[in-house]
Amino acid sequence: MSHLIIAPVVLPAVIGPLIILWMRNDLLLQRVFSIAGTALLAGVALYLNVLAAGGEVQVYRLGNWAAPFGIVLMLDRLAALMLLLTAVLALAVQLYAMGSGWDRKGRHFHALWQFQLMGICGAFLTGDAFNLFVFFEILLIASYGLMIHGGGEMRLRAGVQYIAYNLAGSTLFLAALGVLYSVTGTLNMADMALRVAAMPAEDTALLRVGAVLLMLVFAVKAALVPLHFWLPSTYANAPGPVAALFAIMTKVGVYGIIRFFTLVFPQDTVIESVVADLLLPAALFTLAIGQIGILGTRHLGRLAGFAAIGSIGTLMIAVAQFTPQGTSAAVYYLIHSTLAAGALFLIVDMIGARRGDLWLRLDRAMPGQGLIAALYFTAAIAVVGMPPFSGFIGKLLVMQATGAAPAMVWIWATILITSLIAIYALSRAGSIIFWKSFEVEGQELPSALELAPATVRGPIPPKLEPDEPIQDLGDAPANWLAVASVALLLSGIVALTAFAGPAMRLAEATAAQLHNPDAYVSAVLEGQEGTK
Amino acid sequence: MELLLSSAIGMLTAAGVYLILRRRSFAVVLGMTMLSYAINLFLFSTGRLVVNAPPILRDGATAYTDPLPQALVLTAIVISFGMTAVVVMMALGAFLEGGDDRVDMPRADRLPADSLSGNRMSGDGDA
Numbered sequence: 001m002s003h004l005i006i007a008p009v010v011l012p013a014v015i016g017p018l019i020i021l022w023m024r025n026d027l028l029l030q031r032v033f034s035i036a037g038t039a040l041l042a043g044v045a046l047y048l049n050v051l052a053a054g055g056e057v058q059v060y061r062l063g064n065w066a067a068p069f070g071i072v073l074m075l076d077r078l079a080a081l082m083l084l085l086t087a088v089l090a091l092a093v094q095l096y097a098m099g100s101g102w103d104r105k106g107r108h109f110h111a112l113w114q115f116q117l118m119g120i121c122g123a124f125l126t127g128d129a130f131n132l133f134v135f136f137e138i139l140l141i142a143s144y145g146l147m148i149h150g151g152g153e154m155r156l157r158a159g160v161q162y163i164a165y166n167l168a169g170s171t172l173f174l175a176a177l178g179v180l181y182s183v184t185g186t187l188n189m190a191d192m193a194l195r196v197a198a199m200p201a202e203d204t205a206l207l208r209v210g211a212v213l214l215m216l217v218f219a220v221k222a223a224l225v226p227l228h229f230w231l232p233s234t235y236a237n238a239p240g241p242v243a244a245l246f247a248i249m250t251k252v253g254v255y256g257i258i259r260f261f262t263l264v265f266p267q268d269t270v271i272e273s274v275v276a277d278l279l280l281p282a283a284l285f286t287l288a289i290g291q292i293g294i295l296g297t298r299h300l301g302r303l304a305g306f307a308a309i310g311s312i313g314t315l316m317i318a319v320a321q322f323t324p325q326g327t328s329a330a331v332y333y334l335i336h337s338t339l340a341a342g343a344l345f346l347i348v349d350m351i352g353a354r355r356g357d358l359w360l361r362l363d364r365a366m367p368g369q370g371l372i373a374a375l376y377f378t379a380a381i382a383v384v385g386m387p388p389f390s391g392f393i394g395k396l397l398v399m400q401a402t403g404a405a406p407a408m409v410w411i412w413a414t415i416l417i418t419s420l421i422a423i424y425a426l427s428r429a430g431s432i433i434f435w436k437s438f439e440v441e442g443q444e445l446p447s448a449l450e451l452a453p454a455t456v457r458g459p460i461p462p463k464l465e466p467d468e469p470i471q472d473l474g475d476a477p478a479n480w481l482a483v484a485s486v487a488l489l490l491s492g493i494v495a496l497t498a499f500a501g502p503a504m505r506l507a508e509a510t511a512a513q514l515h516n517p518d519a520y521v522s523a524v525l526e527g528q529e530g531t532k
Numbered sequence: 533m534e535l536l537l538s539s540a541i542g543m544l545t546a547a548g549v550y551l552i553l554r555r556r557s558f559a560v561v562l563g564m565t566m567l568s569y570a571i572n573l574f575l576f577s578t579g580r581l582v583v584n585a586p587p588i589l590r591d592g593a594t595a596y597t598d599p600l601p602q603a604l605v606l607t608a609i610v611i612s613f614g615m616t617a618v619v620v621m622m623a624l625g626a627f628l629e630g631g632d633d634r635v636d637m638p639r640a641d642r643l644p645a646d647s648l649s650g651n652r653m654s655g656d657g658d659a
Binding site: 130134137141144148151152153154156157158159160161163164167168170171174175177178179181182187233236237297298299302357359361 | 552557560564567568571574575577578579580600601604607608611612614615618619622623625626629630635636637638640641642643644
């Protein structure tokens with residue numbers, strides 16, 4: 001039992017309050033501690049991946065209490081992989097937030113960031129259903145703060161919507177847990193799996209209600225159609241780096257569905273195929289609406305948001321197969337789509353900072369146009385899933401995994417047609433912003449490097465209360481750092497393409513472990529000598 | 533007893549759902565509160581309804597009630613209380629910045645200002 005399993009929760013939980021209590025007026029210290037914390041988190045996540053690569057499911061019993069009574073943290077391949085993905089995304093995006101100056105447009109950016117990481121990591125690690133709810137609330141409450149970072153009318157309005165939607169989702173979560181507890185009498189996920197499997201088939205009506213309620217909760221988080229309405233306005237109005245971090249938040253919902261419906265409610269047992277029957281059409285509609293939304297919107301932030309919805313659709317198609325092949329394709333595509341969506345949100349933010357707003361319309365050429373165009377081009381190829389990047393491999397894997405499915409014709413047709421729509425939509429947006437801008441009369445927009453930081457055009461001006469000055473570093477936003485962090489995310493996609501073989505083997509091992517839940521259950525409930 | 537509790541949960545849920553579908557943030561916040569009350573009662577009932585029994589299991593005890601749902605309800609109350617405070621603050625902020633308390637997004641969220649008619653930047657007209 002390695003104590004480092006709890007480190008991804010404890011580390012941000014220590015650094016966050018430290019930042020609030022000791023460094024609230026010193027941005028430099030905040031940046032140093034926050035970056036160091038996230039980098040350390042990435043190191044720990046890497047170590048945990050090595051630990052999980054042995055194939056054994058690791059258990060961490062909090063307070064050393066015996067399993068169905070105490071809370072357990074579980075480390076298996078999927079949890080370790082999600083932790084690493086979270087840490088890498090957070091590190092790159094945090095560098096962007098510093099480089100672009102976003103972190104000084106409000107007061108508690110870095111503290112909220114750490115709390116956000118704490119919630120996300122906890123949700124991936126926990127093996128207790130109610131504890132999962134608590135970590136969901138932690139990540140949500142931090143995300144409320146991050147979402148309205150910087151303030152402004154539209155952002156606050158979108159924030160109210162986002163909170164209201166997610167509060168309703170949280171009540172649904174509690175209702176689902178209540179139903180499951182009243183039927184099974186346990187909240188430990190492994191114990192619940194045992195009791196669900198032992199339940200006579202004629203007594204499972206309430207259990208199925210609980211399972212579907214739980215699926216709805218995770219579908220809200222994952223923004224699955226028709227529960228996606230919160231996403232476009234939220235992501236379009238959130239600060240760029242925050243929207244990029246939110247790319248992992250939708251994946252928390254996907255993770256929840258994968259975890260619960262491979263471990264507690266495997267296919268063809270008590271819940272039969274009711275969840276898959278609901279999930280697959282929803283996934284197809286999600287993909288279609290996401291990609292058509294890219295075409296329909298006139299706002300770049302919403303464009304990236306709809307692209308994120310579309311990628312969730314593809315991901316869910318693979319998940320809804322509930323076969324090892326489908327799950328391994330989902331794991332691969334999940335890594336890809338998180339990195340790609342994160343990169344796209346950051347690039348959209350860079351465009352917004354140079355053009356002044358995010359509307360998709362003709363304007364003069366912006367400074368550093370060529371570089372940003374190259375980044376946009378790369379990210380767009382990755383998002384729509386064209387060769388040579390990992391999006392192509394991912395979509396191919398999803399199609400391969402669904403080749404034998406009864407609805408194969410519908411799935412393939414939806415994936416292929418919507419990909420075409422997305423290619424058209426993203427190239428149209430790119431040509432309006434990057435190519436046609438040279439035809440517009442007038443001078444180039446002023447270079448961001450030549451302006452003082454306060455006058456750099458951005459979606460919102462820096463806004464701090466005058467009586468409580470936060471230490472201003474007085475430097476211009478470090479554009480090189482912002483570009484480098486986007487390049488870091490894109491290089492992750494390139495690496496995922498170049499090392500597709502090893503990545504796929506990892507995904508297959510992960511899927512094999514997920515579809516053999518006995519090892520998970522026995523790791524929790526057996527070998528409990530020496531516990532309280 | 534069962535009828536009383538279940539009808540209370542049902543009515544609170546119905547009122548809560550009706551209120552969160554309203555367009556004003558005050559009604560939505562109120563609806564959220566009612567919904568969380570309903571869920572708290574529901575969670576409480578998941579340990580089965582037992583009257584006049586302690587939530588402690590000890591040797592020789594003949595009757596006891598499940599203590600776990602009570603702990604869960606306590607957690608849920610704390611969380612929903614905190615969340616209500618956050619949503620009230622956020623709704624106040626949106627009201628002060630935007631001038632009205634509607635929860636739906638104005639057209640200016642979807643369309644650029646120059647394609648909106650007149651000066652109705654925020655609000656959809658009949659607000």
